[in-house]
Amino acid sequence: MLDAKKLRTDLQAVAAKLKTRGFELDTAAIETLESQRKALQVDAQNLQAERNARSKEIGKAKASGADIQPLLDVVADLGDQLKQAETAADDIQQQIEDIYAGIPNLPHDSTPVGLEESDNVEIRKWGEPTQFNYQPLDHVAFSEVRGWYDNDAAVKIASSRFSVLKGPMAKLQRALTQFMLDMHTEAGYEEVYVPFLVNQDSLRGTGQLPKFEADLYRIDKNEAHDTSDRELYLIPTAEVPVTNLYRDEIIDAANLPIKLTAHTPCFRSEAGSYGRDTKGLIRQHQFEKVEMVQLVEPETSYQALEELTQQAEQVLQALELPYRVMALCTGDIGFSAAKTYDLEVWLPGQSAYREISSCSNFEDFQARRLKARFRSGQEKPQLVHTLNGSGLAVGRTLVAVIENYQNEDGTLRVPKALRPYLGGLEVL
RNA sequence: GGUGGACUGGCUGAGUGGUUGAAGGCGGCGGUCUUGAAAACCGUUGUAGGUUAGUAGCCUACCUGGGGUUCGAAUCCCUAGUCCACCGCCA
Structure with a gap:
């Protein structure tokens, strides 16, 4: 939520700024x-x-x-x-x-102006697209041959856009999760375990409600025994429960910055995405993600965004996966974000870079609705700035590892960094 | 799942429907005293909205959330949430 005072006193300037992201006020x-x-x-x-x-x-x-x-x-x-x-x-x-x-956040001055995805700006690139001397398989084809991935079973027990992973692939996903959490905690992020179901207040706090109800799974209460007027939702990202830890809290400035990491499943209804990425693990109703969240003082939030983004990049570098960093343009950043970097990993199966992490600075937009504030000394409480970023989307990382580390004979090399998490195995 | 009790400023804890934004204590801040500190003593100490040039003054709201009764609600009623206790069940 924007500052109501600013909206009153500076309405035309706000409207002009919002126009750059395609929002007519x-x-x-x-x-x-x-x-x-x-x-x-x-x-x-x-x-x-x-x-x-x-x-x-x-x-x-x-x-x-x-x-x-x-x-x-x-x-x-x-x-x-x-x-x-x-x-x-x-x-x-x-x-x-x-x-x-319903008014989105104001883009930061450093966010490139543009209305479409094609206006996003490449900031840097790491590594080169993996070379193969044969036609590499996509992760679906590769893992089906090995019996690691079973889409039909997932459809039977749930519906489309769910998946069943078996054996080494299931284990590889767990190893990736563990590996990422370890990296972040070593870098000073505190690991937290949080609820996977949250109430409406939490979703309002981080900006998913009221605008994006359709993207969420709601747990309807059972009238037979539940008289409460609360409805719970499956989390679309760990950002929601983790950032809401500080809803209605006044933090002692000495405790800032707060850096947290959490692994959770994420649930998204993906309404309106029929026909896109229908095969495989790219777009699922349920997927694993390791998330990083920071709460910082306003003056340091853009520095924190760089740090957070680099922390996510570290994971890709450690896994030796080629990627590029994109600064999203004003028309492409999310509703609550002032600035966002997307990390896009190279997927040989698609011969394309695909989003694997999104790191955003929300400035005080979330904090205002969360009433997440800090106080130094005797001063008045002030809104914190909140940031978050995926570090990384585990399901998509699994895709990236499989597609980049595949061998022609159907075996899969294990990235060096992951070997300690798989009993030292070098090949699966 | 059942029964009973509770919820008050940063914490603790009073509060017969009527100058109660709310006693007292703790903590915090400022001061006196002291070579310095502690102790003691004195003072001060919430958040938000409106009005305004104003971080001055004035007004309003806030005693878990929502609704109600009343000229007037922290206080009475309803509803939801949370916590505690006992019983039952359980990974």
Whole structure:
């Protein structure tokens, strides 16, 4: 959520900035609503002040034994007036909040301007696309031959876009997870284990709600025994539970930066992506991811974004997987992000670079709704800046390892860094 | 799953429906005293919104969330959440 004050005082500048990401802000509607809000709020508050004063008089009169009936007559309809004013003010307030909740973050000045994926800018490249002296297989073909990957079984027990991994491939995925967590904890990230189901407040905090409900899996409550009015959602990323650890918290500045890492499954309904990446592990309803999250002081957040991105790159470098770093353009960054780097790994099966990590600085956009603040000394609490990045998407890393390390005879070399996690095996 | 109890500022803990944003204590901050520190003593100490040139003043809201009763709610009622205790079940 953007700063309401900034929206009021700097509306045209905000609208201009949002336009670079293809978002049209209805400034006229906002101005109208804001001036109505102001009037109604002042109205309601004046009535409240009057009621408070009158009620106090009644209290005093009663205490001194005077007749309070005349006083009661005076305030007879005050309650109704107040209720009306409050209802009107709440209604406008709600309309304003609904609009504000749908406004995306302002892109940082260093985010390249552009409306489409093709406007993203390559920042750097590491390694060269892996060379083969035969036509390399994609991960599906390769792993099906070995009996490691069973799409039909997944469809039978769940539906499409799920997968069953067997034997060495299942083990390889676990090794990758372990390896990544170890790298991050050695670099100073604290490992956390968190719920895979979260409530609506958490999803609002990180910006998935209200706009992206369709992308989420919701657990409908069982009316037979559940009278609660809470509904839980499967997490689309560990970002949600991990960042929400600090919702409604005031952090001692001495404890910043906070750097966390977590491994979780992620669940995405992938609504509207029919026909894209239908084969294999690239786009799944359920996948494994190791995530990094940082909470930092505002002045250091762009430095932190570089550090976070490099930490994700370290994983690819350690696995010796070729990749490139893309700065997403204003039209391609996510709703809550001010700046995002995508890491794209080389996939021989597709002869293309594909996203394997996304590292973003949200500045105070998430923190504002989370009320995640810090305080140094006696100063007023201030919003933190939040960042996160995949380090990495494990499922896609598995794809990358299989496609880049395959041998023509159907065997798979184990990246050196992973061997300690697979009992020293060099070939699978 | 059943039964009972509780939820108050950073923490602890009072609070007969009426100058209660909320006693007291702890902690924090400032000061007195001291060569310095401790102790003691004095003062101070929440968040957000509105108004405003203003981080001044004034007004409003906030005692777990939401709703209600009332001229007036921390206090009464309903509802949800959370925690505690006992019983049952369980990886």
